[in-house]
Amino acid sequence: MAMNEQAKRRIRLERTYTASIEDVWDMWTTKEGIESWWGPDGFSVKVRKLDLRPGGQLHYAMTATAAPQVEFMKKAGMPLTTECNATYSEVSPPHRLAYAHLTDFIPGIAPYSVTHLIELTPLGDSVQMVLTFDAMHDEEWTKRATMGWEMELGKLTKALAKS
Amino acid sequence: MHVDVFQTLADPTRRRIVEALLSGEQAVNDIVAVVDIDQSGVSRHLGILSKAGFVQVRPDGPRRLYSLKPEPFRELEEWVTAYRRLWEGRLDKFADALAHKQKARAAKSKENG
Numbered sequence: 001m002a003m004n005e006q007a008k009r010r011i012r013l014e015r016t017y018t019a020s021i022e023d024v025w026d027m028w029t030t031k032e033g034i035e036s037w038w039g040p041d042g043f044s045v046k047v048r049k050l051d052l053r054p055g056g057q058l059h060y061a062m063t064a065t066a067a068p069q070v071e072f073m074k075k076a077g078m079p080l081t082t083e084c085n086a087t088y089s090e091v092s093p094p095h096r097l098a099y100a101h102l103t104d105f106i107p108g109i110a111p112y113s114v115t116h117l118i119e120l121t122p123l124g125d126s127v128q129m130v131l132t133f134d135a136m137h138d139e140e141w142t143k144r145a146t147m148g149w150e151m152e153l154g155k156l157t158k159a160l161a162k163s
Numbered sequence: 164m165h166v167d168v169f170q171t172l173a174d175p176t177r178r179r180i181v182e183a184l185l186s187g188e189q190a191v192n193d194i195v196a197v198v199d200i201d202q203s204g205v206s207r208h209l210g211i212l213s214k215a216g217f218v219q220v221r222p223d224g225p226r227r228l229y230s231l232k233p234e235p236f237r238e239l240e241e242w243v244t245a246y247r248r249l250w251e252g253r254l255d256k257f258a259d260a261l262a263h264k265q266k267a268r269a270a271k272s273k274e275n276g
Contacts, residue, residue, distance in 0.1 A: 011247050015254055019261055027261055037260035041252055112169055114246070131254075133246060135169045136178075 011133040016126050024120055024127045025094035034060070042066030051088075058086040058099065086116075095120050168235050168242075171215040176200060177208050181217065181231065188230040190223075 017024060027033040031047040039045040039062045049059040063081040064070045073080050090098035097118040117132040172178055176198060183189065183197040195205050209229055212218040217235050220227050 011243055011250075013247070013250055013254065015258070017258065017261055019265060023261065023264065027257060027264070033260075033264075036264065037253070037256040039253075040249065041256070131250065133250070135242070135246075136172045 013131045015129045016123065017129065018126045021094045021120050021122045021127050024129060025097075028097055028118055029091075029093070034058070040069075042069030048083075052091055054088055054091055056088050056091075058088070060084055089115070090117075168215070168238055171211060171217060171235075172239075174208070174211075176204070177212055180205065180208055180212065184218065184229060184231045188228045190226045190228055194229070 027037065029050075029052055031050055034047050034050070035045050038060070042064060043062050044065045046061045046063070047058070048061060049057060051057050061081050061083055064073045070080060084102070086099040086101040088097070088099045090096055098115065100113050100115050102113050112135055115134045117134070119130045119132075121128045121130075172181070179198045180194055183194050191202060191205055191209070194209070195202050198205060209218060209220075213220060213229075215235065216232060218229050219232050220229050222228075
């Protein structure tokens with residue numbers, strides 16, 4: 001049998017934009033930038049916390065706003081707003097950004113942590129953007145992402161103890 | 164879909180064993196020769212692959228022959244397709260938002276003369 005070539009590889013998407021590399025970087029790494037496009041169609045995003053450094057977290061709320069998405073979430077018995085977290089593993093402005101994110105919004109597919117790598121390269125007056133997604137990241141990565149979560153949970157536990 | 168599919172393939176040695184089996188059914192010794200770890204290591208990884216549904220085994224006289232099963236790869240392909248489609252949609256939004264940002268700034272710099 002032949003193993004599917006695409007499944008064997010990581011997912012790779014490539015785009016070129018006529019823009020400065022700083023503008024493209026800002027779209028990924030600032031509150032305004034992220035809120036302007038992040039999230040699937042029909043959802044709006046509100047950044048709650050942005051700690052842009054290796055080990056730091058992006059925390060945001062994703063809310064269904066368009067009618068079909070609102071209806072879908074209601075039918076599925078899910079809340080309209082979902083709290084999401086990503087943990088940065090590499091922050092090298094304005095060229096490389098990597099983070100782990102739990103994917104829990106693909107219908108019929110169980111949540112799984114995926115490594116996202118964004119690479120930006122200036123090409124004259126444009127920028128080449130390459131995205132690589134890897135669900136089969138190595139154990140070291142998984143460990144680091146887990147540590148990030150544990151730190152977060154530790155803080156939460158402390159905060160709850162105080163109240 | 165099971166998380167196990169990714170966890171199973173996260174290990175580079177198991178990926179090499181899967182690649183070795185792409186050419187067809189093989190005995191443990193053949194796999195040992197290709198992946199360059201000892202027999203007990205290969206057997207252990209084959210056990211994990213078999214438990215996760217990637218590999219099946221059949222006896223052939225004194226030997227046991229291992230081969231790949233298509234199901235988990237089909238699952239992976241579905242996942243890859245869904246994820247790619249999702250991100251293509253998101254990148255359309257990204258392009259629109261970037262154009263909007265540039266236009267807004269151009270208008271502002273014009274205003275300021």
